[in-house]
Amino acid sequence: xxxxxxxxxxxxxxxxxxxxxxxxxxxxxxxxxxxxxxxxxxxxxxxxxxxxxxxxxxxxxxxxxxxxxxxxxxxxxxxxxxxxxxxxxxxxxxxxxxxxxxxxxxxxxxxxxxxxxxxxxxxxxxxxxxxxxxxxxxxxxxxxxxxxxxxxxxxxxxxxxxxxxxxxxxxxxxxxxxxxxxxxxxxxxxxxxxxxxxxxxxxxxxxxxxxxxxxxxxxxxxxxxxxxxxxxxxxxxxxxxxxxxxxxxxxxxxxxxxxxxxxxxxxxxxxxxxxxxxxxxxxxxxxxxxxxxxxxxxxxxxxxxxxxxxxxxxxxxxxxxxxxxxxxxxxxxxxxxxxxxxxxxxxxxxxxxxxxxxxxxxxxxxxxxxxxxxxxxxxxxxxxxxxxxxxxxxxxxxxxxxxxxxxxxxxxxxxxxxxxxxxxxxxxxxxxxxxxxxxxxxxxxxxxxxxxxxxxxxxxxxxxxxxxxxxxxxxx
Amino acid sequence: xxxxxxxxxxxxxxxxxxxxxxxxxxxxxxxxxxxxxxxxxxxxxxxxxxxxxxxxxxxxxxxxxxxxxxxxxxxxxxxxxxxxxxxxxxxxxxxxxxxxxxxxxxxxxxxxxxxxxxxxxxxxxxxxxxxxxxxxxxxxxxxxxxxxxxxxxxxxxxxxxxxxxxxxxxxxxxxxxxxxxxxxxxxxxxxxxxxxxxxxxxxxxxxxxxxxxxxxxxxxxxxxxxxxxxxxxxxxxxxxxxxxxxxxxxxxxxxxxxxxxxxxxxxxxxxxxxxxxxxxxxxxxxxxxxxxxxxxxxxxxxxxxxxxxxxxxxxxxxxx
Numbered sequence: 001x002x003x004x005x006x007x008x009x010x011x012x013x014x015x016x017x018x019x020x021x022x023x024x025x026x027x028x029x030x031x032x033x034x035x036x037x038x039x040x041x042x043x044x045x046x047x048x049x050x051x052x053x054x055x056x057x058x059x060x061x062x063x064x065x066x067x068x069x070x071x072x073x074x075x076x077x078x079x080x081x082x083x084x085x086x087x088x089x090x091x092x093x094x095x096x097x098x099x100x101x102x103x104x105x106x107x108x109x110x111x112x113x114x115x116x117x118x119x120x121x122x123x124x125x126x127x128x129x130x131x132x133x134x135x136x137x138x139x140x141x142x143x144x145x146x147x148x149x150x151x152x153x154x155x156x157x158x159x160x161x162x163x164x165x166x167x168x169x170x171x172x173x174x175x176x177x178x179x180x181x182x183x184x185x186x187x188x189x190x191x192x193x194x195x196x197x198x199x200x201x202x203x204x205x206x207x208x209x210x211x212x213x214x215x216x217x218x219x220x221x222x223x224x225x226x227x228x229x230x231x232x233x234x235x236x237x238x239x240x241x242x243x244x245x246x247x248x249x250x251x252x253x254x255x256x257x258x259x260x261x262x263x264x265x266x267x268x269x270x271x272x273x274x275x276x277x278x279x280x281x282x283x284x285x286x287x288x289x290x291x292x293x294x295x296x297x298x299x300x301x302x303x304x305x306x307x308x309x310x311x312x313x314x315x316x317x318x319x320x321x322x323x324x325x326x327x328x329x330x331x332x333x334x335x336x337x338x339x340x341x342x343x344x345x346x347x348x349x350x351x352x353x354x355x356x357x358x359x360x361x362x363x364x365x366x367x368x369x370x371x372x373x374x375x376x377x378x379x380x381x382x383x384x385x386x387x388x389x390x391x392x393x394x395x396x397x398x399x400x401x402x403x404x405x406x407x408x409x410x411x412x413x414x415x416x417x418x419x420x421x422x423x424x425x426x427x428x429x430x431x432x433x434x435x436x437x438x439x440x441x442x443x444x445x446x447x448x449x450x451x452x453x454x455x456x457x458x459x460x461x462x463x464x465x466x467x468x469x470x471x472x473x474x475x476x
Numbered sequence: 477x478x479x480x481x482x483x484x485x486x487x488x489x490x491x492x493x494x495x496x497x498x499x500x501x502x503x504x505x506x507x508x509x510x511x512x513x514x515x516x517x518x519x520x521x522x523x524x525x526x527x528x529x530x531x532x533x534x535x536x537x538x539x540x541x542x543x544x545x546x547x548x549x550x551x552x553x554x555x556x557x558x559x560x561x562x563x564x565x566x567x568x569x570x571x572x573x574x575x576x577x578x579x580x581x582x583x584x585x586x587x588x589x590x591x592x593x594x595x596x597x598x599x600x601x602x603x604x605x606x607x608x609x610x611x612x613x614x615x616x617x618x619x620x621x622x623x624x625x626x627x628x629x630x631x632x633x634x635x636x637x638x639x640x641x642x643x644x645x646x647x648x649x650x651x652x653x654x655x656x657x658x659x660x661x662x663x664x665x666x667x668x669x670x671x672x673x674x675x676x677x678x679x680x681x682x683x684x685x686x687x688x689x690x691x692x693x694x695x696x697x698x699x700x701x702x703x704x705x706x707x708x709x710x711x712x713x714x715x716x717x718x719x720x721x722x723x724x725x726x727x728x729x730x731x732x733x734x735x736x737x738x739x740x741x742x743x744x745x746x747x748x749x750x751x752x753x754x755x756x757x758x759x760x761x762x763x764x765x766x767x768x769x770x771x772x773x774x775x776x777x778x779x780x781x782x783x784x785x786x787x788x789x790x791x792x793x794x795x796x
Contacts, residue, residue: 185492412653462649462650467615
């Protein structure tokens with residue numbers, strides 16, 4: 001069940017309606033049943049896999065709390081292996097098998113593993129990471145093991161964030177699940193406002209841009225460098241609006257229920273350097289890697305050489321997390337390289353800024369930094385979006401040659417795309433540098449605010465793409 | 477103080493929330509109605525553009541020879557040549573990027589009004605490939621859903637929720653606002669030059685002959701195949717002479733495309749003329765006849781239309 005589907009709207013209205021009327025003691029059960037139904041709307045049988053990992057992690061949590069000594073670590077490892085194992089079989093098995101075959105072939109050996117060609121359970125990487133954060137936190141003693149199996153199951157299955165995050169932490173989500181959720185008009189309106197804005201981002205911007213991006217990227221050889229450059233910039237906005245739009249709907253849905261999920265995007269394209277970018281982009285995943293991989297590897301308190309090595313590992317795994325494909329791995333590595341390079345050259349760049357005199361024009365300096373980071377992020381997106389590495393390199397070459405002519409495709413498509421991007425930039429500029437809140441949607445004047453809801457809904461009806469595909473991050 | 481507390485409680489009640497939501501939805505319905513009816517009015521007033529051609533096909537066309545197909549039909553069949561050879565009026569219903577689900581719906585709408593003598597259906601490679609987007613494109617027919625009950629079952633193939641979505645008055649005109657504006661102005665005057673629905677492509681191909689491996693099978697869509705058969709049956713039921721033709725490609729294919737192969741078999745089963753010109757030696761690899769590897773240019777379409785018109789005349793002879 002996709003968020004941008006009629007089924008979800010009907011499902012959401014029914015769940016919320018019941019949420020308002022059932023007695024508080026049944027709320028947890030209501031949410032758990034709704035979440036199971038939501039998940040089973042994709043491939044029903046896969047709920048069993050999730051059920052098994054939930055049981056393992058639940059038991060591991062209890063044992064980790066109870067037992068002391070070296071066996072404690074063993075239970076953590078068992079839980080992690082169970083989670084990673086499911087991920088490995090469903091997501092990485094075929095990729096590893098294909099690449100082993102190629103590697104053996106290059107040495108003249110014939111070797112093959114049977115192909116599984118399994119359909120990936122939706123959002124597997126997300127709920128696996130969320131489940132792992134629970135056992136790790138219990139192991140670290142920062143989270144009490146959950147006694148109630150239903151509560152723990154809901155922590156993993158909670159439908160607003162089940163299939164594409166934000167990847168929550170147990171300390172933040174579990175206490176909220178067991179709290180009493182009284183009716184709060186303001187909170188509900190805030191949630192619905194966020195859902196509306198999420199739909200706008202997904203239907204009006206992301207899915208519209210996707211039409212141009214797909215057209216250009218599906219036949220890169222026939223496209224000019226300028227066309228591909230525009231398609232790449234469009235993809236940067238597409239993926240941002242697709243994923244942050246999903247996150248807004250997820251956070252808004254949870255808010256209506258009375259649960260605050262963590263923020264996942266914080267206007268990342270206003271970042272002035274790559275460290276800042278990763279603090280603003282897919283925050284729940286970046287912080288997961290920071291807390292459970294980067295810091296345990298030594299974090300910043302190691303030699304420069306090891307620091308670069310740690311960054312390399314984190315970004316390699318981050319790329320691999322996104323998908324079992326070389327394009328994602330290269331995308332991860334490019335981003336790792338950006339971060340390493342920016343750390344290496346930080347003093348030199350400060351010196352250049354002083355010499356050139358940019359220090360005296362902080363706004364111009366800031367603007368140039370934003371454009372520079374955005375351009376490099378776009379170059380990395382080429383690898384994320386291209387169908388394979390060969391095509392990615394072809395696209396990159398063509399963009400760098402910047403040859404024409406520019407093919408805008410369809411006039412309406414281009415106008416709607418630019419309108420969507422323009423409105424997004426306007427809203428984010430206001431949020432970044434002005435008063436917080438979504439432009440007219442948060443206007444203190446009630447009439448302006450309500451009228452802006454209506455206008456936004458009518459804009460979605462008039463120029464939203466209703467036949468667009470699923471959210472990009474659902475595949476991960 | 478007490479009053480203030482009461483009003484605060486009221487503003488935090490479920491009934492107040494439902495009241496606000498109902499009010500908002502009512503305003504949205506009014507805005508949607510106004511936007512939808514305004515767009516409907518201007519949609520059907522368009523004098524140019526592809527939507528006005530679709531309106532012509534569905535609501536006005538009375539020609540005796542009708543050509544159906546995608547961009548290849550649109551650019552390959554010159555109605556003027558058919559008219560001069562066959563002495564029958566002709567119109568090209570071809571629409572860029574639209575395939576059998578769309579053609580079948582337009583045929584149904586046409587047959588609800590008039591009965592042409594000859595129908596030509598241009599079949600392309602990959603015509604029956606399973607692709608949801610070909611059904612999504614049926615949204616081009618949503619403006620006609622209200623007034624043309626005969627096409628509703630086809631439009632509903634788009635998604636099971638289409639009826640529900642059509643409660644919105646502006647939904648049928650989703651994403652059309654700019655083209656409606658263009659169709660109501662002179663915007664298309666110099667761009668949308670067509671001759672009875674046909675637009676010759678005025679450029680020459682410069683790339684050499686390409687051989688494309690077409691041995692790879694793709695998934696065939698049983699719904700599209702059924703619509704193709706229904707198209708044939710509708711023509712036979714109404715005594716229309718149907719010609720199914722696969723027009724020339726510049727590209728050489730290693731194997732016959734599965735859709736063309738299946739189309740030929742179905743045509744044979746229904747005893748309908750099926751002509752495969754996809755690899756015709758006169759056109760195959762001849763740069764001067766093509767605008768791109770899949771589309772004939774003006775010269776190519778003229779020669780090709782002459783050949784098809786003569787063949788139809790030869791086939792029908794004294795019947796005409």
